[in-house]
Amino acid sequence: MEEELFTSGRNIPNIDPSLQIWHWPISVYLFLGGLAAGLLFFAALFTIIKKEKETPTTVKYAAIIASISLIIGLLALFYDLTHKIYFWRLYTTVRIESPMSWGAWVLLIITPLSILWVFSYSNEIFPKLNLKFGFLKTFQKFLAKNRMNMAYALIPLSIVLGIYTGILLSAFNARPLWNNAILGPLFLTSGLSTAAATIILVSKSHFERKLFSKIDLGLIIIELALIVHMIMGYWAGSEVQLEAMQLLVNGDFTVMFFVFVIILGLIFPAVLEIIELKGYKVPVIVPALLVLLGGLIFRFVMVEAGQITRYLY
C-alpha cells in the first residue's frame, strides 16, 4: 500500500486539498476573450476581402458585441486579482516569457481598437445619434477612411488574443491537464466557432447566416479533431497526464465534458447544421446557442479540472 500525506497539518486556503485560485472570472474571461477574438477576426477578414456589403452584421453589429465582451472580460479579470491596487504594474514591463503579459498588452491595444472600429461605423449603426462635437465627426470620418488599416492590424491582434487564452493555460507545466500544445489552437478554433455562432444569432441576412453556418460547421469539425488529438496526447503521456485524462473521461468532469461540451456543444449543433444545409428547416437559434453554451462550459471544465490535476501529493 502507498500513502502520501501531509504530516504538518497543511491546509492553506485555496491551495489544499486542491488549487482553488481561478474560478468563474477566469472561465468567463477566456470565453469572452475567445468570442471577441473571433468576432474581430471575422470583421477584419471580411473587410479585407472586401465582402463587407454582403456581411453587414459581421463587420458592423457583431463588433459591438466584441467590444462589450472585452470590457466585461477585463472587468472579470480585474475582479479576480487579489492585489488590485497594483494592477497598473502590468503595464510597466513587457515580459516575453509570460503569456499573461502578452495578453495584458494585446488587450490594452485591441480593446480600444475594437471600440474605434465600432465608432467608425457609428453613423451606420446609430443613424439617429447626433455627434455633438465637430472633432468627433471628423474623427469618425478619419476612422472610416482608415478601416482597412485597422483591419490589417486587427487580424494578427485577434489571432494572438484567441490563441493566447490557450497558451496561457498550456504554459503551466505544473497542471498536467493544461500542459499540451494543442490548447492554444483549440481555444482559437473554439473562439472562432463561438463568434460564428454569435453572428448567426444576430444576423438578419439569410446569405450571411448560410455562410457562417458553413464556416461554423467547418470550425466545429476542426475543433472536434483537435479535442481528439488532445485526448490522444494525454493517453500517450506520463502518469500525471493519464490521471488528468481520467478526470475528463472517467471522473468528476466526464458528464460535463461529454454531455455539454462534446455532444450538446459540438456534435449536435454540427448535425443540425448539416441537416439545415441539406435543406430542412431548423430553427437557427438552436445550434448557435448550443455552440455558445458548449464554448462556455468547455472553458469552465478546463479551468476547474485543470486545477485539480497536480504533480505531487
Added chain:
Amino acid sequence: MRYAMVIDTKKCVGCSDCVVACQTENNVPIGYCRDWITERVEGVYPNIELELRSERCNHCENAPCVRCCPTGASHIIDGGIVLVTDNECIGCGACIESCPYDARFQHPEGYVDKCTFCHHRLEKGELPACVSVCPTKCMYFGDLENPNSEVSQLLRNRKHKTLAPEAGTKPHVYYLI
C-alpha cells in the same frame, strides 16, 4: 553563488519545527505555511519504508513561476533565490498555477507569498530559520558553487533526489536518501 538546501531524510523525524520556526521568524499568518512536512509510506506490514520530507519552495533554476509572472514581481536574485516583490504583485495567481510543488499561496494581504530562504538572515550571515532550528540537524544550506561547502560535499557523497524532476524546473532543494 548558488544557494541550495540539502535535507537528510534519514534523520528527519517530521517534527515540524521548521514549520513553526518559519512562522515565527517570518510572521506567516496562522493557517498558512511556507514549508511543510510530507510523509510517504510504502509496503505492507511489517516490510514498510517510511520517508519524511520537509518541503518548501525549491528556488528552481528554471522557475516557471518567474517565467509566467506578468509584472516581474516574481524574480530571481543573486544566489538563485526566487523572491516576490509584494508591491509589484497584482495577485493574478498565475505563479501559483505554475508551481509543480504548490509552494506558493495567496497571503491574506493580497500578494503571493512563499519561502524566501530567509534571505534577510543570509544577509546577516545567519542560516535560514528552519535550518537553524532543526533538532535533528538534518538540514544543510550553502553555496553549491563552492566545491568545499557542506552542501556540495553531501551531494557528492550521498545518494540524493529532487522532487518532480520531470517537471523540468531544476529545483535546488535536495533530499538525501
Added chain:
Amino acid sequence: MSTSRRKFIKISALGLGGVATAASTFNSLGVNSYLEDFALENALKKLNQTATYCEVCFWKCAAWVHSDDQGAIHKIIGNDIDPHCNGRLCPRGTGGVGMFTDTDRLKTPLIRKMVNGETTFVEASWDEALNLIASKMKGIKDTHGAESMALLKHGSPGKHFEHLFKAYGSDSIAEPAYAQCRGPRETGFGLTFGSWVGSPEPTDIRDTKCLVLIGSHIGENMHNTQVQEMSDAIDNDATIITVDPRLSTAASKSQHWLAIKPATDIALLLAWMHVLIDENLYDKAYVDKYATGFNELKEHVKDYTPEWAYGITTIKPEAIRKTARVMAAAAPSTIIHPGRHVTWYGDDTQRARAIAILNGLLGSWGRRGGFYFKEKTSISKYPHPPYPKPKWGWEQIGENYPFAEMGITNELIRASIPSEENKFPIKGWVVAGTNLNNSIPNKKLLEEAIDSLEFMVVVDTMPMEITGYADVVLPECTYLERYDDIRSATNREPSIALRMPAVQPKYDSKPAWWMAKQLGERLGLHDYFKYEDYKEVISWQLEQLGTSLEELEKIGVKKFKRKSGSMYLSEDQNYEFSTDSGKIEFYSQQLAVLGFDPIPKYTKHPEPAAGFYRLNYGRSPMHTFSRTVNNPNLNDLKSENDLWVNPKVAKILDLKKGQYVWLENQDGVQSSFPIRVRVTERIRWDSVYMVHGFGHNNKKLGRAHGKGASDTELISQVTIDPLMGGTGMRGNFVKILTENPTKTVAV
C-alpha cells in the same frame, strides 16, 4: 450526580462584565506590505532578548525570548550554550509564542457560585479568591488537619505550591508524572543499579553504537537532546533496534524493527538475556566486578529460549538471536533505553528491572555510549524555618505499595473518597499545572473523588477540563511572563538556567510564586516567604553559586565543573552502587523478601476479544499531551489526532481514509467525539493507535474543543503495579463504530 456540587461547568456564563481580550496578535497578522521590509528591519533592531527556560515540556531547554517594546513576543530561540538544547528548540518550544498569544487563556480568578439557581463561574478579584482559599485551607487544617489538604502538581507552579504546602503542614503531594508515567522505571532501575534513571535520562546516545528502544518512540516524543543525539548516532552509523508493534518514526530509522505482539516485551527481554548468557556474549569482566545474582539469573533464564519467546512475541528466533549478538558486539556502547512513559500493563516495574538487568549484562551502565553518571548543581534553599512534620503524607497514603518513592496520584485520589477504611482522608485539593482529566485514567474514580471534596482549587494557564470542576480557578501567567526557580537538572555537566519575565503578565494572571506567597501570608506563614519578589530569591541563590543575576541575565545558562568524578567508570575504579549489596543486583533480595519475583517473569496479559482492537497511544512532536492542543501555532500544525487502522481491518470494517468513527471500549465507555481514520500499514492489525491529548471537551478551548478523540476517557481498565502503584493503561480494547452512538453527553 446531577445534584452534585462538583457539577462540571461546561459553559461558564461569566456574568459580570466581559473581559478585555485585546491580545497583541502580532504573530497572527501579516504586517502591512508597504511597510513590511521597513518595519521588519526596524523591529529586528529593537528586539529585546530575555533569558528563560521553556515550560512546554519537562526538558526545560534554555532559550532567548525575542520581544519588542510594545510587549509582543516575536520568537523564541534556543540558547546556544545550553546542553539541553544546543541552541535548537523543539517545535513546542518554538511555538511557545502561541501560549502567550492564545486569547483563550484564563484571564481572571474565577469562583464557583450559585447565580440564578445555576452554578457558574463568576469573575472575582485576587483578594476575594485568595481569601476564600486561605479560609478554606485554614478550615480544613482546623477540622481535619493540614494533611487532609492535598496537592496534585506538575512543573514549575507545582514547586511553588509544594513549598507552601510543606510550610502549611501537608505532605500529601503527588504528581501524575510518577504513577502515570515514569514511576516503574525509577523503581526498577533503583532496585537494580541503586539509582533512578531520572530526568533527563542519562543515556549517552550521541556516542552509542547500538540503541535499543522498547516501545520508545524517540522522534515522536520530542525529548530535545535525545532526538538530537539519535540524529548524531545515525550520522555515526549506530545500529538502532526498535521493538514496537507500530512502525514508529524511530522504527523507520532502525536497522532492526521487531514488530512485537503487544504486551509481550518481557518475554523478548528474557530471551535476549538467555542468548547473551548462553552464547557468552555478556560483559563477563563487568558482571564479575560489579554485579551480584548472576547465577540466579542464569538459572532463571535457562528455559527462556528464543524459540519459547517466538511463540509469545511472534518475533522469529533468528531475529532475536541476531539482535542480541548485535547488542553484544556494540557493548558496552549499547543502550537498552529505559523508556519514559512505561505504565503499560501493571508489571511495568518488573519490565524495567528486565531492561536494567540487560543493561547490566551488557555492561553499559557507567560506560561511554551507554549510561553516563549524571550530576546536577545543588541550589541552596532560600532560608526558611524547618517545615512542620505532618502526621501522615504521601508515603503513608501509598503504603500498600512498598517500592513507591513518590506520591501515588491514584492512591491520593482514592483517599479522597470517604469510606470506613480510609485512614488518610483527603478533604481538599489544589491542582497546579496538570490537567487531571487527561492524565488520570478511570474517569469514574476521578469524578467520584472530586465530587466528595470539600474544596478544590485549580491553578492553570488555560481553561483545561480540570478547571470545570474547581471551586476556585486561579489564572497563572505563562512561563514567558514570570520568574521561577533556577533550573538545575542532571546532565553530563551540571548547568543552571535562568527564567525571567520577558513581558508583563497578560490580563489579570499572576505567577505561581506570588499566589503561594499570598496564600502563605494569609495562612500566617510569613516566615516561609521572606521576600517581596521572587527575583530576590533567585538573586540570593545565584550569589551562593558564585555568580549573579546580572550575569545570568546576560548569558542565560551557566555551566559548572563536575564534582562527583568522571562520567564513566574507569578500569581501576571500585565503584560502589547505591544498592543494599553495593553492587548491581540481578537478583533482588528486597523483592524476594516481600514476596515479589526477584527476577522478572513473563505474565500473559489480557488480549482483545474478537472485533476489538488494543488501544495504543503515543506522542506527537508537535504537542505536549493535552497542554498545547489549543496553542494557535501548534494547533496549526496538528489540530486533531487520527486513528491508525491497519488496511486489513479497514477492509473488514469498510473504513475509508478521512472517515470519522466513534470508539467504544470493553467496558462500554464511548468516546465523546469522533476521530478521523487513517488507514496505514504502519500499525498492526490487532491494534489501533492515536496520539494522546486530543478530544478536549471544554468549550472555552476554542481551537481544541471537539477535535479528535481522547484516549484517556477510554482507559477505564487500569492494572495497578503492585510494587509502586503505577497505573497500567494499555490493557484497554476498543471497537470501532461508524455511526454516532446515541448517548448522553459524557462530561
